Amino acid sequence: MGSGNVRSIVAMVVAVGFFALMDSVLKTLSAHYPATQVAALRGWTALPLVLGYLAWRRSWARVWRVRWPLHAARGVLAVVMLTSFTWGLQSLPLANAYTLFFVAPLLITLLAIPILGERVRRAHLAAIVAGLVGVVIALRPAPGAFLGWAGLAVLLSAACYAASAVLGRLACRTDAPDSLVWWSMVALAAGGTALAWPHWQPVRAEHAPWLLALAATGFVAQIAITEAFRHGQASAVAPFEYTALVWGVALDVALWGVWPDAPTLLGAAVVIGAGLYLLRHERLHARRDLHTGTPHP
Template identity: 45%
Template sequence: MDGGMKRLSAHSPPLRVTLLRGAASLPFVLVWVFATAGPRAIVPVRWGLHLLRGALGMVMIGCFVYGLKRMPLSTAYTLYFVAPLLVAALSVPLLGEHVGPRRWAAIGIGLVGVIVVLRPGVDGLISLPGLMVLLAATAYAVAAITVSLLTRTDTPQAMVVWFLLFMAIGAGLLAIPGWVPLHAGHAGLIAGMGLAGALG
């Protein structure tokens, strides 16, 4: 999926790739929803958190695609590996979870490890693309925290559907200025990206 987004980023701005990512996955997800749970499963309870997740998804995918276009995939992945560490750190102030000294040490070692891995290419860390990938990782971490909150009231089906829908709508509206027609030759790539995204 990320390889597909990188290829599309050579021809489309990040916001349009974000729109395509959400819109292309939605049909596959809806088939899964109707086959396993029915339409009632997607009725949302906490609209505000769904909107927040959609906005965070737009930031996450848009910033990640911006970075992918301008740096090697391996470098982008290395930076993005910060996300799980941020989830653990943010769970303390946002969810009230307890993180013991060992987990804090693991988080610190992980962050140092990311910097060490990037040491041969420090420019990737301090450049705008590198910072955008770090922002994407931060958005991912906050979105993961909202999932923990939504699971108390909403179904997994609702979380996935509204995440994709709000992300696609938001990115689509922002991508309207300067819109150019899609290349017909990218249809298979977009469909494959959508399927890969729907499968997780």
Template identity: 40%
Template sequence: MSMSPLAAHERIGKGIVFMLLAVLCFALMDVAMKHLAGHMSSMQVAFFRGSMSLPFIVLWLVLAKRMDRVRPRRVGLHVIRGFISIAFLVLTVITLRELPLANAYAIFFVAPLLITLLSVPLLKEKVGIHRYSAVAVGFIGVLIMLNPNAMGFLSYGVIVGLLATLGYALVMVLVRFMHRTETSESLMLFFVLSLSVGCGLLALFDWRPVSLLDVPWLLGLGLSGAVAQYLLTEAYRMAPPSVLSSFEYSAMIWALVLGYMLWGDWPGPWVLVGAAVVIASGIYISHREALRKKDLVDTDQSKLQH
């Protein structure tokens, strides 16, 4: 039975609210990682990112009766994704430690540009002149925010941040491919499982004492990560990606607010201008992607009618 326009509109509205809440939870998770990275090794923080979220995710899968959906079909792809995820998350922790939160987010927003470019050789997707132009404009925004008067090209935090963003883009392209055979539940579970095992083993070489003062931060890290993952899954169940993708950029608002409240950080004007250009490019790419998918659906329906 088809859904009424009003019901569909309300469902999409709920999806947007879930996305905004998911972005807030991810920002709180990053705040916890940034705090812990001040006195723990990056491997150790990455390990806690996975291990503290794992119980919450398993509990949700059990209560929602979705454990039967976690069985992987292509184990090799999960292993490859696990290795790349370990690398990009460790680099992300280092970036959060080295840079103000808003500056780190400004770099992370480059990911949609890289995903667009990587999808051509890796997924054989066709990218038209509009999206290529948006990518070019987006990289102009990168140059603006990374100029010597802003963050600077050669700082350790910036270089690591760009590598982290490249790793994240590779993982997202791989996830797109894996969605053809794997369930969202398996992708979610094996992501945190790979972080727990892989980063846990690596963290043993540079393990630092954990104090009682760290416990609330660790619990907050696990809970915010798990809740964010749940909200994100529900958001995409209720609304299409073409609607939700633009709301991911609300993360910059939380980065500015939380960074200023907790550490007194405020990015310079060049960073804000460059980030605005990158965000605008990312939103336009999402818009063009939505139009492309709509055209494909319309073409398929036209073929069926004939």
């Protein structure tokens, strides 16, 4: 279990980084198109890449041998998740939206107990709480940012994401991980288009680079996060959702020349410390399991 968790943690850090890039694209596009259309464009632009990925892995046949109820539920969750998050970004700054969305790791840990039957260690809970504290320190959200429909939309998105992540872990017990990516993108394309059709806006040619960026960042992030929850315990992987703060700081400096202030650096230190603590915890248990030949509960 420990070694699988370490592999999953690396995959999660990669996924979060590319999701941060994708969120910047989503916010840009949401100023020009309805949230449902942005969700549909996310799906349609990703499908060719996913199809190529399936061909490369020769796994096209495996995506059809799945537990359909789980994938149908994840498809609905994917549409609601991305639509509500994009809609929230139309009104909320990205930092405030992240603050609200960071309830997702807590929800993943809680849902993993009844759905996956996982036994949550104290180290997992401590890392999650510490990471959340670090995020709050860094972002210092204004009280008013948590009010209104936009804030509720982001919270709904976080709940859908948590449920989808846990169901994905459950599906991976029998289904090919590639099937999770494929059917999620199909659901976004079809479901988003159906919802956006009455208000569909013509896609502008000047937005083509943004759509390419949306496809590439979303594709890599989706593959990485599927691998993260495939190999590791959900409650161990969840704390590394908070590394989005580190990626956010890096993007601010690189793209907009905005340097973090002291509270942001302090919060980042808490987040990184929590992640390193849990990573060390998992490595110690993996080493002990290797020597004893028995998994740690």
